[in-house]
Amino acid sequence: xQVDRLxxxxxxxxFLSGLNTHGxxxxxxxxxxxxxxxxxxxxxxxxxxxxxxxxxxxxxxxxVPALSRLLAAEGAQGATVVGHSLGGxxxxxxxxxxxxxxxxxxxxxxxxxxxxxxxxxATPWQAAQQAAAVVQWMLDGNRRVRLLSTLTSSxxxxxxLKAWADASDLATSKTAFKESLSTDFRQELKDVIQPVTxxxxxxxxxxxTKAQRExxxxxxxxxxxxxxxxxxxxxxxxxxxxxxxxxxxALATVLDQ
Numbered sequence: 001x002q003v004d005r006l007x008x009x010x011x012x013x014x015f016l017s018g019l020n021t022h023g024x025x026x027x028x029x030x031x032x033x034x035x036x037x038x039x040x041x042x043x044x045x046x047x048x049x050x051x052x053x054x055x056x057x058x059x060x061x062x063x064v065p066a067l068s069r070l071l072a073a074e075g076a077q078g079a080t081v082v083g084h085s086l087g088g089x090x091x092x093x094x095x096x097x098x099x100x101x102x103x104x105x106x107x108x109x110x111x112x113x114x115x116x117x118x119x120x121x122a123t124p125w126q127a128a129q130q131a132a133a134v135v136q137w138m139l140d141g142n143r144r145v146r147l148l149s150t151l152t153s154s155x156x157x158x159x160x161l162k163a164w165a166d167a168s169d170l171a172t173s174k175t176a177f178k179e180s181l182s183t184d185f186r187q188e189l190k191d192v193i194q195p196v197t198x199x200x201x202x203x204x205x206x207x208x209t210k211a212q213r214e215x216x217x218x219x220x221x222x223x224x225x226x227x228x229x230x231x232x233x234x235x236x237x238x239x240x241x242x243x244x245x246x247x248x249x250a251l252a253t254v255l256d257q
Contacts, residue, residue, distance in 0.1 A: 018085025022048035046172025078103030
């Protein structure tokens with residue numbers, strides 16, 4: 001993974017990006033928080049131009065231990081971990097693995113069992129069997145471009161997303177997406193003892209109502225002992241881009257915990 005740092009002293013804030021997204025996504029927030037904190041942004045190998053280095057052979061099982069080693073090297077205690085999309089799932093896994101080094105988790109538009117949104121009612125085994133086909137369908141060239149256009153309302157950021165996707169290693173992307181679809185982390189949430197704040201994106205053109213969106217997230221995070229779920233209106237998947245004020249307010253509350 002590529003690790004970018006800003007700030008030299010203070011508590012650690014670790015930023016984790018989603019599928020095919022570069023850690024530069026978090027740069028504006030790192031710069032605004034640099035006084036008194038150590039800000040770290042991670043880009044997994046194979047994403048957004050970072051050279052592929054083994055994650056195509058197993059994403060979560062290799063990345064989470066690497067992040068544990070990173071926190072240990074930083075001497076982190078009570079770090080805040082911010083994760084978007086796939087990075088949100090990784091943040092939850094890291095919190096479970098490192099109850100002392102991770103103090104709080106901020107999840108941005110991510111579910112512990114993503115398959116439920118693509119294959120309602122599917123068991124994890126069924127999701128795993130279908131994941132390869134779904135990934136192949138989702139990452140097809142023209143379809144991928146259409147999918148990316150649904151993730152943000154910002155034309156300029158959409159161009160960045162496309163550039164990052166084009167620069168990503170396809171084998172790593174497929175492995176990461178397959179694992180995000182077929183992983184069911186809902187029951188493991190009971191072991192995530194840290195405070196967890198979750199932002200859920202919703203906009204009127206979605207196929208479900210705001211209440212249904214909130215219900216989906218509350219059901220999926222039901223096992224988490226200390227969770228707060230906030231629905232952000234008029235936002236697509238990249239909440240920090242589409243509704244930065246709502247994102248900033250939630251992040252400030254998390255950092256004050």
